[in-house]
Amino acid sequence: MIILPLWFVLPSYADSFTDLQMGARPAGMGGAFVAIADDANALYWNPAGLIQNTFVEFTTMHGIPFGIKTLSTDYIAYAQPLGLRYGFGVSFLRNAAKLEEGVLKKTSKMTEDTYTLTLASAVNSKVSLGTTIKRLAIETKIESGAGFGFDFGILYKYSDRISFGTMFRNLAADVKDEKVPNVFRVGTAIKWGKNLLLALDVNGKEGINNQEETTYLLHLGAEKKFGRNFAFRIGSDQDQNLSFGLGFIYRTWVMDYAYYKSNADLDYSHRLSLSLHYNE
Numbered sequence: 001m002i003i004l005p006l007w008f009v010l011p012s013y014a015d016s017f018t019d020l021q022m023g024a025r026p027a028g029m030g031g032a033f034v035a036i037a038d039d040a041n042a043l044y045w046n047p048a049g050l051i052q053n054t055f056v057e058f059t060t061m062h063g064i065p066f067g068i069k070t071l072s073t074d075y076i077a078y079a080q081p082l083g084l085r086y087g088f089g090v091s092f093l094r095n096a097a098k099l100e101e102g103v104l105k106k107t108s109k110m111t112e113d114t115y116t117l118t119l120a121s122a123v124n125s126k127v128s129l130g131t132t133i134k135r136l137a138i139e140t141k142i143e144s145g146a147g148f149g150f151d152f153g154i155l156y157k158y159s160d161r162i163s164f165g166t167m168f169r170n171l172a173a174d175v176k177d178e179k180v181p182n183v184f185r186v187g188t189a190i191k192w193g194k195n196l197l198l199a200l201d202v203n204g205k206e207g208i209n210n211q212e213e214t215t216y217l218l219h220l221g222a223e224k225k226f227g228r229n230f231a232f233r234i235g236s237d238q239d240q241n242l243s244f245g246l247g248f249i250y251r252t253w254v255m256d257y258a259y260y261k262s263n264a265d266l267d268y269s270h271r272l273s274l275s276l277h278y279n280e
Helices: 005-009 011-017 024-028 047-052
Strands: 056-064 071-082 086-101 106-122 127-139 144-157 162-171 183-192 196-206 214-226 230-237 242-250 253-260 269-278
Touching (some): 024 056, 024 214, 024 230, 024 253, 024 269, 047 106, 047 144, 047 162, 214 242
Antiparallel strands (some): 056 071, 056 269, 071 086, 086 106, 106 127, 183 196, 214 230, 230 242
């Protein structure tokens, strides 16, 4: 039996393959993003949202989970439109942990990697679908393992101001014959005026931390834009874990920062994303 290394390091980090809230922008909004998914972060949050991108985008993210310096999360994604009805993207996610063992404090490294390939298609002017195929890999000092899985997303644009999203993560996913817990997320987003975006997500996780039943969590988020170059974000979940974020745009460069808390017993985390987008 393979032991998921970051589960061993920190039990609340067990959703490394399930729901890590990639991207500084979504993290700053409290993890309410499934019905927005209008940038390269859609690769993680809702692949159906890729058809909203009208430009090529490359984004990177670095994070220190829970403020623990021996843990790190790194993410790279590339998204590209294929005409008006299709979208394509690839991404790489690495969760890493360094442990000190024994009296001599020898350092050992544990990593969990996720490689993804995503395709999205517009069914009509209101509905789009997206599918992600991914390879999951774990490497520890003791043993390693790998497997495959896929995600599926739906985006429904009720109007220019209201949208609904659904995301199913880790469908039929396994690592070395061990099933990866399923995650699903539903949400809605509302554009209030020209510069205010409000979002609500509910996500459910199966079998997290040895719980047989599905656990649910509510996320709320808001993004306020000031002109074309600055954005402020705030969010929370039903456990009253707050998050804050900032966004800056300079020509084709976008920098996002998030300061958020996803666990009441652990410290805040910092996330920084840098994106580049350009027209084909």
